[in-house]
Amino acid sequence: MKILELKQITKSFGNVLANDRVDLEVEKGQIHCILGENGAGKTTLMKILFGLYALDRGSILLNGKPVTIQSPSKAIDLGIGMIHQNFMLVDRLSVAENIIAGCEPKKGMFLDLMKAKRDVENLSEEYGLRLDPEARVEDISVGEQQRVEILKVLYRNAHILILDEPTAVLTPQEVDDLFTILRKLKSDGKTIIFITHKLKETMAVSDQITVLRDGKREGTVKTSETNPHELAKMMVGRDVILRVEKKEKPPGKIIFQTRNLFATNPISHRRLKDINLTIREGEIVGIAGVEGNGQLELEEVLMGLRDIDKGEIVLNNINITKMSVAKRRELKMVHIPSDRLKRGLIRSQDVEKNLLLGLEWNRAFSRRGILSQSAIREYSHRVIDAFDIRCASSKEQVDSLSGGNQQKVIIGRELSRDPTIIIAAQPTRGIDIGAIEYIHRILLQMRDENRGILLISAELDELMSLCDRIGVIYEGEIIAEGSNFTYEELGLLMAGEKKERSQRVEEI
Amino acid sequence: MRKSNLINKIKQLIGFSDLVYSLVAIILALLMGALLIFLSGYDVTQAYLSFFDGAFGSFYNMGQTLLKMIPLIFTGLAVAVGFKSGLFNIGGEGQLYWGAFATAIVAIVFPDVNGVVLIPLSLFAGAMAGGVWGMIPGYLKAKTGAHEVVTTIMMNYIGILATTFLLRNYFKEPGPIDQTPLIPKAARLAELIPFTRLTWAIFLGIAIIILFDLFFKKTSLGYNLQAVGENAAAAEYAGINSKRMIVISMFLGGLAAGLAGSTMVLGVLHRFITNFSPGYGFVGIAVAVLGRNRPYGVLLSALLFGALEAGGISMQLFAKIPMDLMTIVQGLVILFVAAPSLIQIVYGPRKKRQILFDH
Numbered sequence: 001m002k003i004l005e006l007k008q009i010t011k012s013f014g015n016v017l018a019n020d021r022v023d024l025e026v027e028k029g030q031i032h033c034i035l036g037e038n039g040a041g042k043t044t045l046m047k048i049l050f051g052l053y054a055l056d057r058g059s060i061l062l063n064g065k066p067v068t069i070q071s072p073s074k075a076i077d078l079g080i081g082m083i084h085q086n087f088m089l090v091d092r093l094s095v096a097e098n099i100i101a102g103c104e105p106k107k108g109m110f111l112d113l114m115k116a117k118r119d120v121e122n123l124s125e126e127y128g129l130r131l132d133p134e135a136r137v138e139d140i141s142v143g144e145q146q147r148v149e150i151l152k153v154l155y156r157n158a159h160i161l162i163l164d165e166p167t168a169v170l171t172p173q174e175v176d177d178l179f180t181i182l183r184k185l186k187s188d189g190k191t192i193i194f195i196t197h198k199l200k201e202t203m204a205v206s207d208q209i210t211v212l213r214d215g216k217r218e219g220t221v222k223t224s225e226t227n228p229h230e231l232a233k234m235m236v237g238r239d240v241i242l243r244v245e246k247k248e249k250p251p252g253k254i255i256f257q258t259r260n261l262f263a264t265n266p267i268s269h270r271r272l273k274d275i276n277l278t279i280r281e282g283e284i285v286g287i288a289g290v291e292g293n294g295q296l297e298l299e300e301v302l303m304g305l306r307d308i309d310k311g312e313i314v315l316n317n318i319n320i321t322k323m324s325v326a327k328r329r330e331l332k333m334v335h336i337p338s339d340r341l342k343r344g345l346i347r348s349q350d351v352e353k354n355l356l357l358g359l360e361w362n363r364a365f366s367r368r369g370i371l372s373q374s375a376i377r378e379y380s381h382r383v384i385d386a387f388d389i390r391c392a393s394s395k396e397q398v399d400s401l402s403g404g405n406q407q408k409v410i411i412g413r414e415l416s417r418d419p420t421i422i423i424a425a426q427p428t429r430g431i432d433i434g435a436i437e438y439i440h441r442i443l444l445q446m447r448d449e450n451r452g453i454l455l456i457s458a459e460l461d462e463l464m465s466l467c468d469r470i471g472v473i474y475e476g477e478i479i480a481e482g483s484n485f486t487y488e489e490l491g492l493l494m495a496g497e498k499k500e501r502s503q504r505v506e507e508i
Numbered sequence: 509m510r511k512s513n514l515i516n517k518i519k520q521l522i523g524f525s526d527l528v529y530s531l532v533a534i535i536l537a538l539l540m541g542a543l544l545i546f547l548s549g550y551d552v553t554q555a556y557l558s559f560f561d562g563a564f565g566s567f568y569n570m571g572q573t574l575l576k577m578i579p580l581i582f583t584g585l586a587v588a589v590g591f592k593s594g595l596f597n598i599g600g601e602g603q604l605y606w607g608a609f610a611t612a613i614v615a616i617v618f619p620d621v622n623g624v625v626l627i628p629l630s631l632f633a634g635a636m637a638g639g640v641w642g643m644i645p646g647y648l649k650a651k652t653g654a655h656e657v658v659t660t661i662m663m664n665y666i667g668i669l670a671t672t673f674l675l676r677n678y679f680k681e682p683g684p685i686d687q688t689p690l691i692p693k694a695a696r697l698a699e700l701i702p703f704t705r706l707t708w709a710i711f712l713g714i715a716i717i718i719l720f721d722l723f724f725k726k727t728s729l730g731y732n733l734q735a736v737g738e739n740a741a742a743a744e745y746a747g748i749n750s751k752r753m754i755v756i757s758m759f760l761g762g763l764a765a766g767l768a769g770s771t772m773v774l775g776v777l778h779r780f781i782t783n784f785s786p787g788y789g790f791v792g793i794a795v796a797v798l799g800r801n802r803p804y805g806v807l808l809s810a811l812l813f814g815a816l817e818a819g820g821i822s823m824q825l826f827a828k829i830p831m832d833l834m835t836i837v838q839g840l841v842i843l844f845v846a847a848p849s850l851i852q853i854v855y856g857p858r859k860k861r862q863i864l865f866d867h
Contacts, residue, residue, distance in 0.1 A: 305744060326747030335745065343745040346738050357735065358746035360728040369728045 002064070003028035003191050004049075004160060009058035011044055018044040020215040021058070026160075026208075031182060031192045033202045033223075036212035037235055037432035038403055042195045043085075045212070046162050049193075050082040051075040081153030082162040087145050089137045096120040096133035099152050123151055128184050142290075143174035150181065161185065162193045167201055171290050172460065172491030179205045197235075197433075199228040200461075211235055236433050244440045244465050247448060251468060252281030255452045256421050261311035263301045271476045272297050275311070279421065279452040284443065286467030287456040287478075290494050294476035295456045296338060299425040302454070303335045304328050315421060329358060334414035336407075338425035338456065344410040347399040351391050352380045354398050355413045387412035388438065404435030411439060415446060422446060425456040440466060460490055526800045530845060533798070534812065537840035544836060550829045559834070562822020563815035569822065571704035577814030578775070579604070579785075581713035582768035583792025584799060584806040585720060586642075586761040590656075591801040592724065593757035594737035599645060599660030600765040601789025602667025603638040607766025609671040610637035611773045612780035613679060615691035623694035630695055631712075631770050638766015639759045641667055646758025650751035656758070664789070672782045679780070687781040697775040707775035714807065716764065721803040733757050765789060794842045813838065 006024040010017070019041045026032045034042045047053045049060065051069040060067055062078055069075050075082070089098050096117045105115040120133040129147045137145060146166060153161055163182075167175045182192055182205060196202055202209055203223060211218040211234040218234045261275040272294050279285050289295055300306035302313065304325040313321045320328055337343035345354055356376055359365055365375050380394040389408045391401055398406060407427065415422070424443065428436040443466060447453055457463050463470050464487065471481040472493040480493050542552045563573050583600045590597030611634035618626060645659035672686065681689040697707035724730040735743040736753045743750055768788055773780055795813055799805030820834030 303745070324747065324749075325744065326749070329747045337745060342739075342741050344742060346735055346742050348738050349734075353731070356731070357742065358748075360731045366728045371726050371728055371731065373726070 001028045002026065003062070005061040005064075006045070006049065007059045007061065009045060009048060009060075010056045011041075011048060011053060012056060017215050019048070019055075022212065022215070022217045024210055024217070025220070026191060026193060028191055029186060029189050030207040031186055031194055031205055033206035033209045034193060034195045034212060035197065035199070035202050035209050035231060035235060036218075037197055038430055039432070040212040040235075041215040042197075042212055043164055044215075046082065046164060046193065046195060049075070050080060050162060076156050076158065079157060079159045080162065081156060081158030081160070083146070083149045083153060083164065083166060085164045085166075085168065087149055089145060089148060091138040092136065094134050094136055095131055095140070095148050098137055098148055099123075099133075099155050103156065119155070120151065123154055127151075127154065127181065127188065129181060141174075142169045143171070143177060146170070146174075146178065147181070159189070160191045160193065162195070164195045165197070166194070167196065167198065169291065171495045172487065173495055175201065199231050202231065203228055213237060232433060244437075244444060246444060246466070249282060249448065251283040252450060254278055254280050255316055256454075257312075257314045258302070259312040259314070261301065261313065262309040263297055263306060263311075264309055265297050265306070270294055270297055272301060272308075273475075273477045275478060277454070277471070277478070279454055281452055282447055282450040283469070284447050284453040284455055284467045286463040286470040287454065287473050288460065288463050288470055288490055288494055289456075289458065289473035291458050293473050295425065295473060297476070298473070299335070299338060299423055299456055302423050303333065329417075332418060332420040334417055334419040334422050336410055336414055336422070336424040336427045338429070340407055340410055345398050345406060348397065350395045350397050351384070351389065351401075351409060352376055352394045354409050355380050355383050355394075357413065359413075359417075383412040383416050386416070387442070402432070404431035407431050407435060407439070411442065415442065419446070419451055422451060422453045423456075424453060426458065427455070428457070428459065428462060436462075460487060464490075526802075526805065530798055530800070530805075530809070533844035534841055536844050537837050540840050541833060541837035545829065545833055548829075548833070550827070554827050555823055555829050555833075558827040558829075559819035559823045561819075562826070563819030565822075567701060568704060569818065571701045571706040572818040572821075573811070573814045574710050575704060575706045575776070575814070576817040577810045578709050578713050578771055579768040579788040580791055580795050580810040580813050581717065581807060582764045582771065583788045584795030584810050585716065585792075585803065586763075586765035586768070586789070587792045587796035588799060588801040588803065588806050589720065589733075589761040589764060590757060591796060592737045593733040593753055594740060595646075595649075595754065595757055595761075596657050597642065597660055597758065597761045597765075598657055598793065599642060599663045599667075599762070599789070600768070600792045601785060601787065602660070602664035603641045603762040603765035604769040604772075604785055604789050605667045605671045606641040606769070607634035607638035608769025608773045608777075608784070609674065609780050610634050610766070611770035612688050612691060615695035615774070616679070616688060619692040619694075621694070626692070626695045627697065627774065630691075630774065631767065634766045634770030634773070635763045636766070638769065639763035642762020642765065643755055643759040646755040649758075650754045668783075671780070675780060675782060681779075685781065688779045690779050691773065695774060696778055697771070705776050707771075709771035709775040712767070712771065713810075716767065717803045717807045720760075720764075724803070729756070765792070768792075791838075794838065797842060798845050812841075 002025050004026040006022065009019050009022045011019040022041070022045055024045070034045065036042045044053065048055045049069065051071045051074050054070065060069060067078060069078065090101070099120050100116045105112045105119065117133045124131045129151055131144060131147055131151065137148065150161070166178060170178060185192060194206060206223045208220060209223055209226065209231065210220045211231065213235060256279040258275050258277045261272060263272040275298065277285065287295060287298065297306060301308055304323060308321070312319060315331055315333065318331065320331065341347065346357065356365065360371065365372055365379070377394060383389070384391065384394060387408050389412060390405050398409060401409070411427070428439055440462070443453060443455065455463065455467060469481065469483045470485060470490070471478045472490065474494065474496045542556065545552050545555045562569055564570055583604060586600045586603065587597050611630040614630040614633040615626060641663065645656050645663055648654040648659050649656050675688060676686055679688045681687055697709055700706050700708060724734060732748050733753050733756065735746065735748055736750045740750055772784065777784060791813060795806055795809045798809035798812070816834050816838050820831040823829050823834065824831040
């Protein structure tokens, strides 16, 4: 039985058609995946369903009856709940308080906290969502916070749950737990709409899949009747090589090393503890870890963007510990920053000016401080061609490029500098499959050209297919390092489980 | 050059949508001003007629508008340069006083030097004095993190009082007024239109605008300053020394503001007088905001503020309508520029383009 039907949903923002006559039919009691690349219109569609956006054209049928959903509260009344990508919780309040906020049980004019606690306990019992109702939200893990969000929706009697990219912040084990929960909810008769761009998850958890591309529905398929390859093709519109070919190749001499590196982030109070990294020529060294375990600090410390407490950084036998960012860059260290919008780009400037960033005093582009427009233009065109940056012209503002192309601007700028060491942090986060494939290829090419690469990533597939060695960072410490971890081992290590038998650092 | 070509060029120079935006703000402010004039019991038509006549009605009146515009070009630029690199330079007033003082002193100390040397020399002294005075808060910010808004405001008081102190104790002309003796004739700028006091300082202003525009567009240093202003984290990432850029930016801003004082002394006052500025340094903030911190935008908005000033005086003189009403219009212009949502109500809801798709 169809519980929900979206018909010919159309929504545009200015000149951009975010949803173009999209149809969606969801069966009751199923897990339905909405699969698509970033910018395909998945979230827009769901925000329309949840009453956050008004639709331009089209209709929504709930249990066969047409409905208008003009606000989230209307959606909740109709039994539709949404679990957003960024949690909307009050850190200082308890789990129970967060769940009841907005529809609190009352005793007279007072809040009935005891009943709230009981309600939450019953609810978490019923759906097998283990939670301590009295714990403060700031003290629980991200996976548990997500459960709070789910309970919040269930508490409001939702029977259709929309989850927007729910796995982005989770460890592999937490993802498994989430899937168990979703299956339990399904067996209780709930209907789940699951938005994602990850093929593996789609295959693992869903019953049906609707693929969106460029705001249009590409097709709906039964999960049992499809495979990742076909889905990737539907998403991207062409054949995609999911696995990259990596040449066997012995690494060369050591070119980059950190010794007993300690650092503190005074704002988040995160620390780096005793980091010993070694990168050889022609080697990709991976750093795996759940975000927020010191990756940002590590990346910044290596580039000189953050002070260290003690330790040493050595590049090609030169001690660069005290060198400025500019000096390190002169020594051919380049950096693909994890926060590309904050660090990597000047969004209000055009592609040319962004490719020039850091090279504005280079003799090729500047004579006595006067910029040579023609040299810059010519160089930009070369980089745009070489790195396949899709832009209307080199004068196009970077802000109007897609995420993947913005990332290619950064990568093109950095990798065109003939680097010795490449610090690549989350280089494929939030970009489309086509661009990911491209970036993977170019990183391997850099490796084959005997450059050293440090790849900091949260994507295990990426690390396992690209890296020669992987270290796992947990709470600012590299807790394990080796070259043949399994997926499960990495997952456990990322969650902080130090295994006795894990290959402990082959320190030099 | 074909006409459309010319228009495109202008669009590029000023930023077309910003220009439309600013124009709408000005029109709205004039309409509100009309309402206020009406409510105050004056004849709106007569008021605006004498206003436009005073601002643009004759060669002489145009001259008055341009004259009022000159210091605002410099102080507007002083603020715009700061904004370009992410700094809020409210210290224009103090920098202007130092510029005026240094220029006057140099001109007085070398009375026998030929004007060809003396004028550039005293302009240079004024620019440097303003620049150094601006550089101090820049240095404090780079070294200690002291916020430039606080320090530049403080430096205004110090600058105005310090020049007054030096004047009274060392350079005062005998008499009841705190002023220096007149500067030698050789140092005075020549008038373009007789009896208007409009001198070729206007060309200096335009030249400075062109220079700053080229500086930001075509030089490595200009690029660095803008990078720091538009995304400090990215500038740091690229290895740009943002502390040095802060000091340089404040120096350049101070230099421009200093020239406002210099041109006042050499072209209009012909001496340094305490408290001579009616707040040019502060009006410069408004000029920069209306001009969207672009050099050519500053030029146009300085022209508008000059016209409001000149027209306002004539309105008061001939239509007997208090000049304060034009000051209110100035305020309204800023209000409308600074409060985009207010304009959008009138201008129609502009379609939002940067909407969240996935992410």
